[in-house]
Amino acid sequence: MKSSSRLSAVLHALMHMAAHRGPMTSEVLAQCMSTHPVVVRRTMSGLREAGLVTSTKGHNGGWSIACDMEKTTIRDIHEALGEPAVYAIANSNDAPQCLLEQAVNAALDDAMKEAEALLLARFQSLTLAQIAGDFTERLRQRHRHKDH
Amino acid sequence: MKSSSRLSAVLHALMHMAAHRGPMTSEVLAQCMSTHPVVVRRTMSGLREAGLVTSTKGHNGGWSIACDMEKTTIRDIHEALGEPAVYAIANSNDAPQCLLEQAVNAALDDAMKEAEALLLARFQSLTLAQIAGDFTERLRQRHRHKDH
DNA sequence: TTTCATGTAACTTTATCTATTACATGAAAT
DNA sequence: ATTTCATGTAATAGATAAAGTTACATGAAA
Ligand code: FES
Ligand code: FES
Numbered sequence A, B: 001m002k003s004s005s006r007l008s009a010v011l012h013a014l015m016h017m018a019a020h021r022g023p024m025t026s027e028v029l030a031q032c033m034s035t036h037p038v039v040v041r042r043t044m045s046g047l048r049e050a051g052l053v054t055s056t057k058g059h060n061g062g063w064s065i066a067c068d069m070e071k072t073t074i075r076d077i078h079e080a081l082g083e084p085a086v087y088a089i090a091n092s093n094d095a096p097q098c099l100l101e102q103a104v105n106a107a108l109d110d111a112m113k114e115a116e117a118l119l120l121a122r123f124q125s126l127t128l129a130q131i132a133g134d135f136t137e138r139l140r141q142r143h144r145h146k147d148h
Numbered sequence C: 001t002t003t004c005a006t007g008t009a010a011c012t013t014t015a016t017c018t019a020t021t022a023c024a025t026g027a028a029a030t
Numbered sequence D: 001a002t003t004t005c006a007t008g009t010a011a012t013a014g015a016t017a018a019a020g021t022t023a024c025a026t027g028a029a030a
Helices: A006-018 A026-032 A037-049 A074-080 A099-124 A128-147 B006-018 B026-032 B037-049 B074-080 B099-124 B128-147
Strands: A053-056 A062-065 B053-056 B062-065
Touching (some): A006 A074, A006 A128, A006 B099, A026 A062, A074 A099, A099 B006, A099 B074, A099 B128, B006 B026, B006 B062, B037 B074, B074 B099
Antiparallel strands (some): B053 B062
């Protein structure tokens, strides 16, 4: 299976952008995420269309957050990315004639839809602000360790 | 994403085998599943090692079910296949230094592990016999329709 | 001993995600 | 105005993983 890491990458970028005053260039974001600037633009374009970020050209240009961190959820990001497939498991035939295969698919689909619903619900209950909060918590923990 | 359809394919094959007297050859199974006999052998080998099926060579050889349909669950099959990755979503970096990325990964991992646990629990509660039962139910439904 | 069927390794094909190149567009600095 | 910076996007190449195919070995039944 070849899995996508867009969601993870975009969230990381957003955290960066939130912690940064002023726009960040694709170049800088790409370096942090060890990827290519064009990949950043490409991935980010969905968020721009959804109005979650803005991009400006020219000097002092780059990417900025344009959404409320308290209200924007991971699910919003996931949707802005085009709701890529969640599962690496699929039916071998989506519209089988064979009743045996239909029974198999129904059983799998049932379980997978339920799990996907749970995942999306969890995504929906997680805001960008919460992740940012977790970050500052981790920062505190690290400093506490250093002090001892 | 390129998703795997092994689980679906294997379950279909098992249903076939359950509904069939005597061993079925990889060739026949492959035709039903519109794939290649070698793919069948390769995929099935995990189930054989787990003792869920047996294979015999030579004349009248082929694959037979060797497990209790009432007790064997989809999760057993999934494990016999080597527990392939469930998700098409992954972290872009599994052991990041960056605390921001750690916070992002923790949030995603959390949600995904919970959903995966639910999925595996559902898999565990679904036996081969239940799927076979669903099949006969579908068969009845179809015949009922024909009668009207 | 011939035929059938699995067992497995090696290789090819196909699909998809990521990376890169190339060039166009537009905004700020000079 | 012109240069510089940065995005926007299409087109192409590379990397990875699943599925398909070929080839040959093993072993059992006819
Ligand atoms: S790499 Fe994540 S904070 Fe810079
Ligand atoms: S294709 Fe033969 S029963 Fe499924």
